[in-house]
Amino acid sequence: AQSVTQPDIHITVSEGASLELRCNYSYGATPYLFWYVQSPGQGLQLLLKYFSGDTLVQGIKGFEAEFKRSQSSFNLRKPSVHWSDAAEYFCAVDPITGNQFYFGTGTSLTVIP
Amino acid sequence: GAGVSQSPSNKVTEKGKDVELRCDPISGHTALYWYRQSLGQGLEFLIYFQGNSAPDKSGLPSDRFSAERTGGSVSTLTIQRTQQEDSAVYLCASSHRTSGYVLPNTGELFFGEGSRLTVL
Numbered sequence: 001a002q003s004v005t006q007p008d009i010h011i012t013v014s015e016g017a018s019l020e021l022r023c024n025y026s027y028g029a030t031p032y033l034f035w036y037v038q039s040p041g042q043g044l045q046l047l048l049k050y051f052s053g054d055t056l057v058q059g060i061k062g063f064e065a066e067f068k069r070s071q072s073s074f075n076l077r078k079p080s081v082h083w084s085d086a087a088e089y090f091c092a093v094d095p096i097t098g099n100q101f102y103f104g105t106g107t108s109l110t111v112i113p
Numbered sequence: 114g115a116g117v118s119q120s121p122s123n124k125v126t127e128k129g130k131d132v133e134l135r136c137d138p139i140s141g142h143t144a145l146y147w148y149r150q151s152l153g154q155g156l157e158f159l160i161y162f163q164g165n166s167a168p169d170k171s172g173l174p175s176d177r178f179s180a181e182r183t184g185g186s187v188s189t190l191t192i193q194r195t196q197q198e199d200s201a202v203y204l205c206a207s208s209h210r211t212s213g214y215v216l217p218n219t220g221e222l223f224f225g226e227g228s229r230l231t232v233l
Contacts, residue, residue, distance in 0.1 A: 032220045043117075043204060043224035051220065090155065094210070094220050099169045101146070101222060105155035 002027055004093050006104035013081050014112050021076040021107050023091030032094040033074040035065055038106075039087045047089075050074065061085070086111045115139075117225035119205050125231045126195055134190040134228045138207030145188050146222060147180060148204040156204065162188060163211070195232045202227040 005024045013019055025031065032051050036044040048059025055067040065076045074091060091104040118137040126132050138145050147159040158172035162182040173179070177195075182188040192199055206222035 034221060036224075041226075043226040044206075044222075045224070046221050049221050092222075099161045099163070100158050100172075103148075103156040 002093075002095065002102060004091055004102045004104040006089075006091055006107050008107045009105070010108045010110070012110040012112060015083050016080050019076075019078045019081045019085070019109070021089050021091075021109070023074045023076065023104060025072050025074070025091075025093045025102075027072075027093065027095050029096070030069060031096055033065075033067060034092040034094070034101075035059065035063070035074070035076045036090045036092060036103075037061075037087045038090065044090060047076070081109075081111055083111045083113065085109060117205055117207050117223050119203075119225035119228050121228055122226065123229045123231075125233065127233050128197060129194050131191065131193045132195055132230060134192075134203050134205075134230070136188045136190070136205030136207075136225060138186065138188070138205070139223055140186075142207035142209055142223070143185065144208040144210045145182060146206045146208070147188070147190050148206065149174075149201045150204055150227070151201045159190070159203075192230075195230075197232045200230055200232045202229050 003026050007022055034049045035047040037047050038044045047063050048057050048065055050057050050067045058064050063078050065074055067074050088106045088108050090106045093102045120135045143164045145162040148156040150156050160180045161169040177193045180190045204227045206224045208222045210220050
């Protein structure tokens with residue numbers, strides 16, 4: 001079955017520490033891949049996207065993600081986390097064929113001073 | 114407008130009442146999605162509109178839910194005879210996305226801030 005997995009429900013990091021949020025997907029072909037962030041009471045904001053080409057993509061707010069085809073993964077990273085990064089992060093997949101986007105269940109990030 | 118606009122931002126209703134939620138997508142976006150997000154949960158797909166094509170209603174949880182999109186722009190999600198389990202945030206998103214391998218396919222969804230529905 002098609003799915004998007006974010007294995008970490010909640011992550012806590014110290015401000016200034018590095019961050020990696022995991023995302024795995026199961027689709028037959030290489031889909032389009034996205035990371036969104038949702039602050040409390042807000043809609044989802046696009047952080048970055050991968051369509052094709054360079055497997056390391058840069059996004060807003062200092063985030064980057066790396067697409068690894070062999071692992072069907074698209075992990076999100078940030079070298080130094082800021083307190084304002086505390087939010088919910090969603091990985092999303094567009095299989096390209098069909099209508100739906102598929103979202104992971106999200107990872108909640110807490111940043112401690 | 115510059116972004117996806119949703120109204121109302123908050124709606125409190127009594128069980129059994131009907132509610133309408135409105136979404137005004139980004140001008141020129143042919144694709145429009147509705148999602149439901151329950152407390153602490155991910156996004157549940159509800160319905161997808163693409164241009165003048167028949168909508169994909171496969172995510173609607175029951176026949177109490179319906180949606181329409183007039184003139185390929187504004188969309189209304191209607192929930193009839195609301196139940197307490199309908200309490201959630203309803204998110205609308207629009208996109209240039211087209212179905213299938215049609216390039217360029219910018220793909221990403223632009224979300225509104227959601228309509229929070231509370232059914233008492």
